[in-house]
Amino acid sequence: MTMTRPTTSSPPTGTPPRAVPVRRRARGRLRRFRGLVGVVVAFAIWALVSRTGLVSANDLPTIPAVAQAFGTSWSPILAGLGTTVEGLFLGLAIAAVAGAVLGVLVGLSLWADAATDILVRMMRPMPSLALIPIAILVAGLGTEMTAGLVAFAAFWPVFINTRYAANSVDPRYVDTARSLGFSQWELVRRVVLPSVAPGFGTGLRISAGVAIVATISVELVAGTGGLGGFVLSAEQGGATAQLYAGLIVGGVLGWLLNLVLSTLTRRLMPWQAAVEKRGEN
Amino acid sequence: MAVLRSTTIRRPLPQRRFVRPVIGWAGVLVVALGWQLLAVALNTSIFPTFITTMQAVGTVLSGPALSQDVLPSVERALAGFAISAVLGVVVGLALGYYRRLGDYCATLVDFLRSLPTPLFVPLAIVLLGLGSQMVVAIVVSAAVWPVLLNAFDAARRVEPLHLDTARALGLRGVALFRRVLFPATLPSIVAGLRIALSTSLAVLIIAEILGASSGLGYFIQDAQQTFEVPETYAGVVILAALGWLFDTLFLAAEHRWLRWDQATAGGNRV
Amino acid sequence: MSEVLLDVAGLGKSLTSTSGDTLLINTDINLSLRTGEFVSIVGPSGGGKTTLLRTLSGLARPDTGTVSHRGATVEGVPPWMSIVFQDYTKTLYPWLTVEKNVRLAIRDVPKAPARQRVEAALAQMGLSGFADRYPWELSGGMQQRVALARAMICEPEVLFMDEPFASVDALTRSKLEDTVLGLWQQAGMAVLLVTHDIGEAVYLSDRVLVLSARPSTIIDTVEIDLPRPRAQATTRTLPRFHELHSTVLAGVEDPQSSEVAAR
Numbered sequence: 001m002t003m004t005r006p007t008t009s010s011p012p013t014g015t016p017p018r019a020v021p022v023r024r025r026a027r028g029r030l031r032r033f034r035g036l037v038g039v040v041v042a043f044a045i046w047a048l049v050s051r052t053g054l055v056s057a058n059d060l061p062t063i064p065a066v067a068q069a070f071g072t073s074w075s076p077i078l079a080g081l082g083t084t085v086e087g088l089f090l091g092l093a094i095a096a097v098a099g100a101v102l103g104v105l106v107g108l109s110l111w112a113d114a115a116t117d118i119l120v121r122m123m124r125p126m127p128s129l130a131l132i133p134i135a136i137l138v139a140g141l142g143t144e145m146t147a148g149l150v151a152f153a154a155f156w157p158v159f160i161n162t163r164y165a166a167n168s169v170d171p172r173y174v175d176t177a178r179s180l181g182f183s184q185w186e187l188v189r190r191v192v193l194p195s196v197a198p199g200f201g202t203g204l205r206i207s208a209g210v211a212i213v214a215t216i217s218v219e220l221v222a223g224t225g226g227l228g229g230f231v232l233s234a235e236q237g238g239a240t241a242q243l244y245a246g247l248i249v250g251g252v253l254g255w256l257l258n259l260v261l262s263t264l265t266r267r268l269m270p271w272q273a274a275v276e277k278r279g280e281n
Numbered sequence: 282m283a284v285l286r287s288t289t290i291r292r293p294l295p296q297r298r299f300v301r302p303v304i305g306w307a308g309v310l311v312v313a314l315g316w317q318l319l320a321v322a323l324n325t326s327i328f329p330t331f332i333t334t335m336q337a338v339g340t341v342l343s344g345p346a347l348s349q350d351v352l353p354s355v356e357r358a359l360a361g362f363a364i365s366a367v368l369g370v371v372v373g374l375a376l377g378y379y380r381r382l383g384d385y386c387a388t389l390v391d392f393l394r395s396l397p398t399p400l401f402v403p404l405a406i407v408l409l410g411l412g413s414q415m416v417v418a419i420v421v422s423a424a425v426w427p428v429l430l431n432a433f434d435a436a437r438r439v440e441p442l443h444l445d446t447a448r449a450l451g452l453r454g455v456a457l458f459r460r461v462l463f464p465a466t467l468p469s470i471v472a473g474l475r476i477a478l479s480t481s482l483a484v485l486i487i488a489e490i491l492g493a494s495s496g497l498g499y500f501i502q503d504a505q506q507t508f509e510v511p512e513t514y515a516g517v518v519i520l521a522a523l524g525w526l527f528d529t530l531f532l533a534a535e536h537r538w539l540r541w542d543q544a545t546a547g548g549n550r551v
Numbered sequence: 552m553s554e555v556l557l558d559v560a561g562l563g564k565s566l567t568s569t570s571g572d573t574l575l576i577n578t579d580i581n582l583s584l585r586t587g588e589f590v591s592i593v594g595p596s597g598g599g600k601t602t603l604l605r606t607l608s609g610l611a612r613p614d615t616g617t618v619s620h621r622g623a624t625v626e627g628v629p630p631w632m633s634i635v636f637q638d639y640t641k642t643l644y645p646w647l648t649v650e651k652n653v654r655l656a657i658r659d660v661p662k663a664p665a666r667q668r669v670e671a672a673l674a675q676m677g678l679s680g681f682a683d684r685y686p687w688e689l690s691g692g693m694q695q696r697v698a699l700a701r702a703m704i705c706e707p708e709v710l711f712m713d714e715p716f717a718s719v720d721a722l723t724r725s726k727l728e729d730t731v732l733g734l735w736q737q738a739g740m741a742v743l744l745v746t747h748d749i750g751e752a753v754y755l756s757d758r759v760l761v762l763s764a765r766p767s768t769i770i771d772t773v774e775i776d777l778p779r780p781r782a783q784a785t786t787r788t789l790p791r792f793h794e795l796h797s798t799v800l801a802g803v804e805d806p807q808s809s810e811v812a813a814r
Contacts, residue, residue, distance in 0.1 A: 035388030
């Protein structure tokens with residue numbers, strides 16, 4: 001039975017203007033779990049494809065096969081992961097420090113900024129992998145070569161982003177600082193560094209991804225073990241399920257690292273998100 | 282409105298348009314000079330001088346390697362880039378505009394894009410063999426993400442008022458995407474495309490080094506393994522030049538066709 | 552008894568735009584500011600009001616002429632001056648709490664007494680209890696009051712304000728205008744206010760200077776002889792208010808002042 005509503009209706013003055021019925025409100029609370037839907041669906045598709053034989057089991061092992069690969073190879077996987085993480089963090093740490101320092105220094109100097117512009121545009125798409133041959137020629141095979149290469153590759157995103165942030169410190173912040181009588185040094189410490197921090201954070205997250213790629217690349221080419229080495233031996237041995245297992249572990253590593261870094265930046269620098277939400281004035 | 286240049290932190294550059302590139306090339310020149318001097322000082326066969334390397338570059342580019350390796354690489358990179366662009370824009374905008382769908386796929390996307398590209402290569406070799414197909418597939422697997430994520434992000438941030446206006450005017454589906462959503466998100470998409478372009482080139486090399494029998498990556502690897510040292514360095518220099526060339530052409534195209542959006546085009550920002 | 556705090560003679564300033572052209576913004580500006588005066592500068596948009604304020608306060612250096620602060624030409628902003636800018640989102644540092652932002656102005660003072668002074672300043676602005684919030688958690692009007700607190704806490708002799716109420720709504724604007732009047736009457740400092748709102752200028756000031764369009768110079772000075780204390784409800788309805796408003800408006804709309812600023 002439909003209720004006829006008057007064409008002009010005004011809500012009673014005491015009613016809060018809520019348009020969302022109660023049931024929808026409860027669903028809103030589950031919102032954060034929406035992401036799982038995609039993952040579950042992906043697994044479902046995987047299982048379906050395996051079962052119907054759409055793709056051969058050689059190309060796409062079944063879910064149980066991959067799970068079993070995890071079971072039987074958990075030891076080499078973990079060992080490989082450890083090696084990779086070690087090289088990765090060392091290189092990333094060096095790159096972060098160098099990138100931050102140089103990024104700020106170059107970003108604050110218009111001359112240095114212009115002088116490094118073309119060099120940066122040449123080095124940015126340079127995959128660390130392409131430099132491995134040179135690195136091997138120069139430094140042989142070993143941990144110095146790996147760490148050095150990873151540091152070199154991971155340096156650029158941090159450097160570029162920090163440089164850009166230092167370049168774009170809002171002049172109004174600077175005006176305020178000068179109106180408060182800051183010295184040059186105070187200006188850098190109190191205004192430039194906090195301004196640059198979010199840009200550095202973003203650059204670091206990108207660098208983390210680059211560092212992972214670089215570390216694994218070196219492992220694949222120079223045979224220094226790690227996850228890359230594990231996947232390589234799986235490929236050579238025709239163990240496709242192990243291949244997928246190694247790939248998934250690599251993905252989890254990257255995903256976790258990104259998650260940790262973005263949570264950290266959000267906690268330490270809460271103002272960036274809030275400012276962005278308010279929109280540019 | 283004339284932008285007031287804040288001269289508070291930094292000493293300003295002279296204001297002509299060619300000044301910045303000139304200084305940039307001066308920087309390159311300084312590095313080349315340093316390279317030359319260092320190589321001469323070290324005098325070792327594994328570190329050729331800048332001049333020797335450039336000579337090798339000339340030889341390589343005038344030889345068979347140009348058509349056998351360099352050009353196929355460029356083709357593969359551009360093909361992969363093109364596919365990534367279309368795929369990234371379409372999927373990114375869809376996930377961004379249809380909120381529910383985007384939320385559902387968010388975690389999956391986050392995971393997929395974290396998969397390290399080099400780990401994909403052995404798998405791609407198993408599935409697609411060695412050759413152009415595999416290389417392009419790897420390129421797409423990496424280059425699609427900057428485009429997709431930027432499109433997604435921009436679609437989420439589109440001014441709701443613009444969308445409401447469009448819907449009030451009766452625009453739906455494809456028409457809405459084409460006439461409102463896409464132009465509104467274009468600046469962000471273009472930024473993503475620029476990153477994707479350099480990613481395409483970088484990933485191309487990775488794929489070729491690890492599993493191709495032709496291409497610039499293969500050339501570099503092969504030269505190193507046969508101890509043709511100047512050729513190895515030459516390959517890397519050609520790669521750097523290609524990277525710069527792609528980027529410069531992209532910026533020029535962007536500047537020419539997107540001049541209406543000065544706000545985000547913002548000059549020579551990296 | 553009142554001394555000249557700011558003396559400006561023959562001031563001229565040019566700026567270089569991003570395309571490389573040099574534009575003459577201000578030319579031949581002469582004015583003086585005495586202790587305890589409330590002076591407003593009005594003029595058309597793009598006419599160089601902000602540039603003028605930056606030069607007068609020491610943020611920028613004049614190309615021609617002199618700006619003397621208490622008889623001496625100084626580099627930078629002297630400590631007995633404070634500035635309140637228009638865009639409060641970019642002048643309150645988002646990575647500092649309200650309390651820390653205000654304390655920046657008296658950062659040489661040891662922490663404990665400084666905090667007390669900050670609390671007092673915030674209380675004066677009606678912002679008690681917001682000391683540990685971040686600026687972006689506050690409304691526009693509240694943020695601007697924090698900016699005012701920060702400007703006042705070092706007890707300046709001159710307060711510069713660059714269209715400080717342009718970014719808030721009309722109601723908040725009226726309240727802030729009265730807040731400034733109250734601060735001025737209490738502290739007795741000189742105020743130099745740049746605004747495009749003629750009513751605001753007439754309501755607040757002792758004197759209104761009219762700036763022409765670019766290249767701008769002062770084409771008129773209007774003495775405001777309205778009685779004090781002033782109130783939004785009463786002063787603005789006085790016939791004399793409307794007369795003065797028209798006089799200033801005529802000055803702004805003078806053909807001399809509407810040279811088209813080609814963009």
